[in-house]
Amino acid sequence: MAAGHETKALTGVTGLDDVLAGGLSRRHVFLLEGNPGTGKTTIALQFLLEGAKLGERCLYVTLSETDTELRESAASHGMVIDKNIEIFELTPPESLLDSDQQQSLLYSSDLELGETTKLIFEAFERIQPSRVVLDSLSEIRLLAQSSLRYRRQILALKHYFARKGATVLLLDDMTTEMLDKTVHSVVHGVIHLEELAPDYGSERRRLRVIKYRGQAFRGGYHDFAIKTGGVEVFPRLRAAEHRTEFRRDILPSGIKAFDGLLGGGVERGSSTLLIGPAGTGKSTFALEFVRAAVARGEKAAIFIFDEELGLLFSRMRTLGLDLEKLRDEGSIHIEQLDAAELSPGEFAQRVRQRVNDANAKTVVIDSVNGYQSSMPEETALILHMHELLQYLNRQGANTFLTVAQHGLVGDMKSPVDVTYLADTVILLRYFEAFGRVRRAVSVIKKRTGGHEDTIREYRISAQGLSLGEPLTGFQGVLRGVPALIGGQGSLLSSSGEGEDNS
Structure with missing residues (x-):
């Protein structure tokens, strides 16, 4: 038997080995369970293909799918089942009267359980595999007809494979009326797959390692997706595992008055939240920091949930920032995301890849409202955001988040409160003065140093x-309808210069 020398058998599933702390312990039996359509067969094929790539002999015993169906499923992902992988069928033939049918094609419902097990053992002895997949336990459970007999049969399979030194993956589609947990107590580890159906958008899939004897693993739920090429798992982000050393320099935006408001700029490795009603220019403020980062020779990554990229390119070009050119030059990565098609785990993985692979030091997420749409609950959003921001901070990256508040003036509310997560909070507001709608900016919070406590008017123009x-002559600017209280109300003129309105 061409068993590997490693203590762990890699699954061949991107991200899953990270969750399993290196893979499946060799010479043990594991259970992969989940409802139909959750990706069990695809993961099983990837597990065997990984073994075949290492020169190991592999066996796929199927009681539910045919050889043709399995090969078609593999081909849909671009997988090629080579000579190192043997598929052994225990499914009914197309015609019981066809004398040309292979001997391995047997009608399962006509077999006694002992005969079925004997055929599996005979196939194993003939092939001598290092990796085995048995699909599925539901058929064996039906043949056993009782919980006691079923448990004894699973124990017999476990002891047999243990003596032979094979690493075994048992699949269970959980379609029987009684969910028997017998196998959970017998096997070495259990991986549970789930499929969630949101009110809108594509289905979401996640997995959880319920049990893994003698092995620490990454607990909790982990999002995964079935894509062309196989299953990809997005391990739950734990910021505590990632830390780098860097200098906490003060990074300016390049706009003198704005940097003065911020006390010089933002500290490297910090997060900034820009909050305000729609149209106040939250994205524009964030992208000024992207412009400054590129000018310093750094890379930036921009993730857009709400705005169409073509419109964003056109709008920023009128402000002297050619995002499309910077993208083509490789200075920035910009990506438009569809919250209805994206899980939070996959989004976190994309951000990590840009920071790790492209060394992006400035990250813009526009907006948290769109990001929230990919979350099942608000509490989940807070937890995901906390880990993601902590991770980015510890990598020395500066994160800029935008949140659109409901309403335009007066009492406005945010769809979710993430102000306590950010190191710096910048508040943008509309206000009316002298018959014109104007905009004001203030820094509400900054953990990493001092800042102005003033309110300044700003304008976005060509x-x-x-x-x-600072608007020293007004009171109530943040409420939207200020009152002139005397002195000078230094407002911007249409040309952008200050005008004295006494």
């Missing part, structure tokens, strides 16, 4: 983003 002097 010349870019410009800020005026």
Whole structure:
């Protein structure tokens, strides 16, 4: 038997070996369970193909699918079942009267359980595999007809495979009326697959390792997706596992008045939240930091949930920032995301890849409202955001988040409160003064140093983003309808210069 020398058998599933702390312990039996359509067969094929790639002999025993169906399923993912993988069928033939049918094609319902097990053992002795997949336990459970007999049969299979030194993956489609947990107590480890159906958008899949004897593993739920090429798992992010050393420099935006408001800029390795009603320019403020990062020779990554990329390119080009050119030059990565088709785990994985592979030091997420749409619950959003922001901070990356509040002026509410997660909070507001709608910016919070406590008017024009002097002559600007209280109300003129409105 061409068994590998490693103590773990890699599954061949991207991300799953990370969850399993290196793979499946060799010479043990594992259970992969989940309802039909959750990806059990695809994972099983990837497990065997990984073994075949290492030169190991592999056996797929199927009581539910035919050889043709398995090969077609593999081909749909671009997988090729080579000579190192043997498929042994225990499924009914097309015609019981066809004398040309192979001897391995037997009608399962006509077999006694002992005869079925004997045929499996004979196939094993003939092939001598290092890896075995048995699909599925539901058929064996039906043949056993009782819980006691079923348990004894599973124990017999376990002891047999253990003596032979094979690593075995048992599949269970959980279609029987009584969910028998017998196998959970017998096998070495249990991987549970789930499929969730949101009210809108594509299905979401996740997995959880319920049990793994003698082995620490990454607990909790992990999102995964079935794509062309196989299953890809997105391990749950744990920021505590990732830490790098870096200098906590102060990074300016390049706009003098804005940097003055921020006390010089934002600290490297911190997160900034830009919050305000729609249209106040939250994305524009965030992208000024992207412009500054590129000018320093750094890479940036922008993830857009809400705005169409073509419109964003056109809008920023009028402000002197050619995002499309910077993308083509490789200075920035910009990606438009569909929250209805994306799980939070996959999004976190994409962000990590840009930070790790492309060394992006500035990350923009626009907006948290769109990100929230990919979350099943608000509490889950907070937890995901916390881990993602902590991870980015510890990599020395600066994160800029935008949140659109409901309403335009007056009492406005946010769909989710993430202000306590961010190191810096920048508040943008509309306000009315002298018959015009104007916009104001203030820094509400900054953990990493001092900042101005003033409120400044700003304007976005063809010349870019410009800020005026502190609005010292007004009261109630943040409520949207200020009152002139005397002195000077230094407002910006239409040209962007300050005008004195006494």
